[in-house]
Amino acid sequence: MISNDSNIYSEILIRLQKLYPEIKSKLIFNSPFEFYVSVILSAQCTDEKVNFVTKDLFQYLKNFDDLNSISLDSLEKAIHSTGFYHNKAKSLKEGAKFILENFGGNLPNEFDNLIKIPGIGRKSAYAILGYVFNKSAIIVDTHVKRLAVRLSISKKDDPLIVEKEIASNVEEKDWFKFSYFLNQHGRTICTAKKPKCPECVLYDICPKVGISINK
DNA sequence: CTCCCGATAT
DNA sequence: ATATCAGGAG
Structure with a gap:
């Protein structure tokens, strides 16, 4: 043709x-866990603001166990300036619980599993696949x-x-x-x-x- | 389709 | 002052 x-x-x-x-995410992350947190926070928020917030947050929030344990209140305070903080904090904690219960505390690297995590939709799932695991997305x-x-x-x-x-x-x-x-x-x-x-x-x-x- | 919400541009 | 940004859940 x-x-x-x-x-x-x-x-x-x-x-x-x-x-x-x-081709690189502007989000600063050093582990799949950190990207998971960052991608959820990045909804309607600049990557710069997310990085500003996570810089302190990741000092004490290292994995899904930490995220599962932290109080909703202190998490909301920590991420407040990213907007939608109530939804985001809830998504983060529910997602962490789900990942601990279903994936042994490791972020899965298959689309079908990622999409099952509460708070992770198609866009975030593909972002994780592409930026973290270098898979086609x-x-x-x-x-x-x-x-x-x-x-x-x-x-x-x-x-x-x-x-x-x-x-x-x-x-x-x-x-x-x-x-x-x-x-x-x-x-x-x-x-x-x-x-x-x-x-x-x-x-x-x-x-x-x-x-x-x-x- | 609406709601969530603070930050920034206008 | 106010419109706009923006992904996911219900």
Whole structure:
């Protein structure tokens, strides 16, 4: 099939690779446990703020046993500034209990097991797989979702659809990269509110350029 | 679809 | 002052 848009995926990979050469989480972690805590705290919160909070937290919170033992009240106080602190503290403690009871206190490295942990959804499960265990994963967060729609990779604003489109159009070895690139680009250039289209390296291949770009 | 919530941009 | 950010649970 001779078609220009059949190359949009590889074009995105090539161009964004140059812009975001280092594929690494901005979250600072030194163990699967620390990433688990950080990824839960990172919901609606900058990675910088998470790192600020975990710097002190990880001095005394070393594993799932510690997390299971700490009082809800002191945990809430410690993570307060990340927002949603009541939900997050509850998720962290319930998740820790679940991991101790079902996985012997070790964070599992299979998607099907991760997704069973209370407080861990698809996005967090894939983040753990990709960043901690270097397994293939497609992280579809709000940025990836938004860019997939703008770039007409997906017609629907649905994480599962976006995931399937990427899975079937990108080589598996590039899945994680691809979603990482869209995420980075969404944070910096193709922002939700005022996308910087004139600065965008995908400008000429973006179908939504010039049209109302509010989705 | 709503609720959770503090921080930051506007 | 207020809109917006954003993943997961119910």
